[in-house]
Amino acid sequence: xxxxxxxxxxxxxxxxxxxxxxxxxxxxxxxxxxxxxxxxxxxxxxxxxxxxxxxxxxxxxxxxxxxxxxxxxxxxxxxxxxxxxxxxxxxxxxxxxxxxxxxxxxxxxxxxxxxxxxxxxxxxxxxxxxxxxxxxxxxxxxxxxxxxxxxxxxxxxxxxxxxxxxxxxxxxxxxxxxxxxxxxxxxxxxxxxxxxxxxxxxxxxxxxxxxxxxxxxxxxxxxxxxxxxxxxxxxxxxxxxxxxxxx
Amino acid sequence: xxxxxxxxxxxxxxxxxxxxxxxxxxxxxxxxxxxxxxxxxxxxxxxxxxxxxxxxxxxxxxxxxxxxxxxxxxxxxxxxxxxxxxxxxxxxxxxxxxxxxxxxxxxxxxxxxxxxxxxxxxxxxxxxxxxxxxxxxxx
Amino acid sequence: xxxxxxxxxxxxxxxxxxxxxxxxxxxxxxxxxxxxxxxxxxxxxxxxxxxxxxxxxxxxxxxxxxxxxxxxxxxxxxxxxxxxxxxxxxxxxxxxxxxxxxxxxxxxxxxxxxxxxxxxxxxxxxxxxxxxxxxxxxxxxxxxxxxxxxxxxxxxxxxxxxxxxxxxxxxxxxxxxxxxxxxxxxxxxxxxxxxxxxxxxxxxxxxxxxxxxxxxxxxxxxxxxxxxxxxxxxxxxxxxxxxxxxxxxxxxxxxxxxxxxxxxxxxxxxxxxxxxxxxxxxxxxxxxxxxxxxxxxxxxx
Numbered sequence: 001x002x003x004x005x006x007x008x009x010x011x012x013x014x015x016x017x018x019x020x021x022x023x024x025x026x027x028x029x030x031x032x033x034x035x036x037x038x039x040x041x042x043x044x045x046x047x048x049x050x051x052x053x054x055x056x057x058x059x060x061x062x063x064x065x066x067x068x069x070x071x072x073x074x075x076x077x078x079x080x081x082x083x084x085x086x087x088x089x090x091x092x093x094x095x096x097x098x099x100x101x102x103x104x105x106x107x108x109x110x111x112x113x114x115x116x117x118x119x120x121x122x123x124x125x126x127x128x129x130x131x132x133x134x135x136x137x138x139x140x141x142x143x144x145x146x147x148x149x150x151x152x153x154x155x156x157x158x159x160x161x162x163x164x165x166x167x168x169x170x171x172x173x174x175x176x177x178x179x180x181x182x183x184x185x186x187x188x189x190x191x192x193x194x195x196x197x198x199x200x201x202x203x204x205x206x207x208x209x210x211x212x213x214x215x216x217x218x219x220x221x222x223x224x225x226x227x228x229x230x231x232x233x234x235x236x237x238x239x240x241x242x243x244x245x246x247x
Numbered sequence: 248x249x250x251x252x253x254x255x256x257x258x259x260x261x262x263x264x265x266x267x268x269x270x271x272x273x274x275x276x277x278x279x280x281x282x283x284x285x286x287x288x289x290x291x292x293x294x295x296x297x298x299x300x301x302x303x304x305x306x307x308x309x310x311x312x313x314x315x316x317x318x319x320x321x322x323x324x325x326x327x328x329x330x331x332x333x334x335x336x337x338x339x340x341x342x343x344x345x346x347x348x349x350x351x352x353x354x355x356x357x358x359x360x361x362x363x364x365x366x367x368x369x370x371x372x373x374x375x376x377x378x379x380x381x382x383x384x385x386x
Numbered sequence: 387x388x389x390x391x392x393x394x395x396x397x398x399x400x401x402x403x404x405x406x407x408x409x410x411x412x413x414x415x416x417x418x419x420x421x422x423x424x425x426x427x428x429x430x431x432x433x434x435x436x437x438x439x440x441x442x443x444x445x446x447x448x449x450x451x452x453x454x455x456x457x458x459x460x461x462x463x464x465x466x467x468x469x470x471x472x473x474x475x476x477x478x479x480x481x482x483x484x485x486x487x488x489x490x491x492x493x494x495x496x497x498x499x500x501x502x503x504x505x506x507x508x509x510x511x512x513x514x515x516x517x518x519x520x521x522x523x524x525x526x527x528x529x530x531x532x533x534x535x536x537x538x539x540x541x542x543x544x545x546x547x548x549x550x551x552x553x554x555x556x557x558x559x560x561x562x563x564x565x566x567x568x569x570x571x572x573x574x575x576x577x578x579x580x581x582x583x584x585x586x587x588x589x590x591x592x593x594x595x596x597x598x599x600x601x602x603x604x605x606x607x608x609x610x611x612x613x614x615x616x617x618x619x620x621x622x623x624x625x626x627x628x629x630x631x632x633x634x635x636x637x638x639x640x641x642x643x644x645x646x647x648x649x650x651x652x653x654x655x656x657x658x659x660x661x662x663x664x665x666x667x668x669x670x671x672x673x674x675x676x677x678x679x680x681x682x683x684x685x686x687x
Contacts, residue, residue: 003393003418003453003540003571006497008466017493024486079478087478091494092466199627241440243461252586257670259606260586287568291561295586296421297568352667 012100014093018105022076026109029075033113037120044124053128062140069110069144073151074161076106082241083159095241103152110148114141142223149230157237168239248284253295260295266305266341271311272327273338278326283313283321316344393418393573394439394567398448400595401434408434409445410597415437416575418453421567421587424577425677426594433473435544435594439575440465451584452541460465466495469534473481473545473577476524480519484512484529488536495537503536509562511555523550531559535566544576556583563587581674588673593680601680605673613651616644617663626661629654632682646671646679 047053080088080102088102089095118140154161248271252263271277283289287305291298305320307313314324327334350360394416395681401409408432416422419567423648424432435442438450441461450457479487488507492498507514510528513620521529527550547563563585566572578584581641591608593601603611620641625631630648645662647654655665 003391004543005453005463006466006495006537006539008462009494009496013493013496017490021482021490025481058476078483081478085437085472090440090465090470090472091491092462093494094462185544243458254586255672257609257672276542285567288566290568293586294557294560294564296420296562298421298589299586319518352669354666359515 008092011093011097014091014098015101015104018098018101019108020100022105023109025079026075030113038146041120043125044128048124048128057125057128062143065114065140066147067142068112069147070151072110072148073103073106073155076102076109076152077155082156095243096238099238099241100234103149103156103238106152107145107148110144111141114144139223142227146223146230147225149227149234153230153233153237156234156239157240248281250284250289250293252295260299261303261306264289264293264295264300265307268303268307269334269338272312272323273334277323277324277327279325281323283323284352285320391418392416392451393420393453394422394451394575396435396438396448396450399435399438399445399450400447401431401438401443401445407431407597409438409448409573411448412594413602414450414592414599415602416590418573419571421574421576421588422590422592423554423581423584423588423596424575424592425579425581425681427579427681430594431597432594433545436470436472436545436575436577439543440468440470458589467540468537469537469542471527471534471542471544471547473549475523475530476599477519480517482518483514484516484518484521485514487518487529488514489505492536495539497539500536502538503532506532506535506562509650510559514572524552524555527551528555528559533563535563538566538570538572540572542574542576546554546578546580546671547576548578548580560584560587581677582672585603585673591673591677593677595681596623600683601677608669608673608676611650612646612648612671613654613678614644614667614669614671615647615654615658615665616642616667617658617665617671619643623661623663626657629657631684632679634684642666646675646682648679648683 043123044053044056047056080086082088082099088098091098093101154164248268250264250267252260252267256263256371268277268283277283283304284292285302286297289295289300293300304313304315308315311324311326313321315321346360346364347357350357355363394414396412396414399409399412399414406429408429412431412435414435422437426432434443435668438445439452439457441457442463444458452467455464455467457464464557465614479490482490482597488503492500492503502584506512510531512529512532517524518526518529527547531547534544549560560583563574567574567587574587576584576588589605591601591603591605592599601608618641623643625643625645631645632648634645635643651668655668658665
């Protein structure tokens with residue numbers, strides 16, 4: 001029998017298909033978001049007509065965006081049995097690259113969603129007749145990207161990321177209790193350890209940095225650091241799915 | 248031509264297919280120059296490996312029972328018009344061989360088997376004759 | 387043989403799940419173009435062997451090749467040659483319609499034959515608009531057949547492919563497989579414990595028992611070397627211990643015995659005769675019975 005070996009798919013085809021299929025997979029989330037934002041829009045528009053919309057536009061708190069970006073990968077990977085012989089891994093593409101392609105695909109959709117959000121905000125802000133009403137600046141996309149990368153890294157590195165998150169939160173809670181019991185106060189050593197490590201300090205720092213509206217150089221450095229750290233974490237996590245390994 | 252395979256038959260499937268083709272020729276359902284089903288058709292019909300069908304057809308070709316027209320298919324060879332008597336004898340011989348094997352397995356020797364067959368045939372003949380007489384009486 | 391090309395070759399493949407041995411020094415050799423059925427009880431290692439070929443599982447020892455491609459080093463290339471029907475249905479994509487899943491898989495195989503895929507969909511009666519998660523077991527199997535065959539892969543790995551198919555659909559599906567084999571040069575490795583359902587397609591047989599490959603031979607060799615022997619013996623007679631035997635039966639009188647014995651018939655008959663048994667009868671067995679003899683073999687580890 002003369003066997004003509006078949007070619008593996010091109011990387012660009014794999015990425016394109018991942019973008020499409022992740023999009024299909026996020027339909028339900030998109031629908032929920034559309035309903036929520038639809039209701040919000042109605043509420044805001046009603047308030048605008050009542051000239052009472054100021055409360056909608058006085059916050060520049062980005063924490064919800066950061067949290068959403070961090071949780072976005074959980075929606076992207078919701079159905080894949082990453083650490084089992086999942087359907088995804090039977091495809092003829094390098095597993096590590098396939099994982100990264102899926103992360104990229106999710107990022108594309110997240111950025112698209114955030115762009116829509118910014119568009120929605122700025123449109124409403126323009127019609128709000130509220131003084132100094134602002135939409136979230138484009139810089140927020142970079143912060144969201146960093147959070148998304150951390151979330152993705154967690155998903156690819158850990159079999160049970162939710163358990164780890166809950167467990168970590170539990171540990172911090174206990175440490176906090178310990179703090180109070182020992183009477184160390186908010187500036188005690190334990191507190192310092194807590195805030196200098198862990199996911200929550202990351203959230204906190206990012207938020208603080210972004211809230212300061214730093215000059216260009218500062219935020220460029222911060223961006224570089226956070227996105228770089230996120231990328232490094234992602235690449236390290238993805239190597240758990242590397243193929244070329246011998247025992 | 249209809250091919251039937253017997254899963255309980257211990258013989259290789261390709262031999263069973265060959266026998267079925269030979270039987271069809273003796274019975275006259277396959278005539279000289281008739282096309283055989285394609286390997287693909289027969290494999291799908293019988294749910295057998297296409298290689299098994301190919302093997303049967305190749306053996307039949309080697310025996311001169313069929314010939315292959317490239318790109319057209321497999322046909323019963325023209326030589327099958329003649330020599331029908333000999334093919335009948337071959338077929339009978341194959342059947343006898345199987346019966347003999349079965350008899351030996353049961354501790355019956357060839358002579359006993361032949362006698363049993365002759366006796367059975369005579370009985371059936373008498374029964375047929377009685378039946379036709381009864382029919383004649385009715386009329 | 388150095389000249390022979392193997393579609394699948396494994397070398398001392400061993401794998402454990404915790405304390406369970408899944409594979410124990412398995413040396414599979416599947417010639418190109420063969421239809422190789424891999425037989426064994428549940429948990430005998432059939433599925434694990436397939437997963438190693440797809441580089442879904444990493445063996446503890448040994449290595450595997452698909453058309454000469456080391457599966458651990460060139461996994462994606464190896465998988466590009468394979469159409470795979472897993473034993474368990476993938477629930478990962480339950481939310482997709484059948485049509486969208488077919489499209490998704492198609493995007494990963496440059497050789498995907500869209501016309502053939504459409505043909506398979508209609509022959510096997512796959513309803514494209516249905517959600518994968520709502521399919522019955524049989525419908526899911528048929529969808530998997532479409533996914534596995536439509537890129538005409540050089541190697542098909544079918545893990546219990548008839549599982550969940552009702553008899554009519556099974557026949558239609560296997561007939562489609564036979565037709566596929568006639569049209570496309572394909573090697574098939576088919577793991578099953580429903581041997582009779584697929585035996586007419588097989589030309590090679592491998593038998594896994596507790597992770598060990600206890601037999602690997604062509605169909606013709608299997609038929610020749612595994613037979614049922616009936617002998618007459620003196621009371622209290624014992625079988626020569628070097629004979630590999632399964633399914634022994636003894637008449638109440640003790641003077642008649644029967645087993646399935648493994649070995650060249652002339653050799654086995656000579657040994658029986660020299661041990662004082664009178665061989666009454668040697669019967670060839672159907673493939674299923676012959677293969678099962680290796681699973682029921684007495685005294686095997």
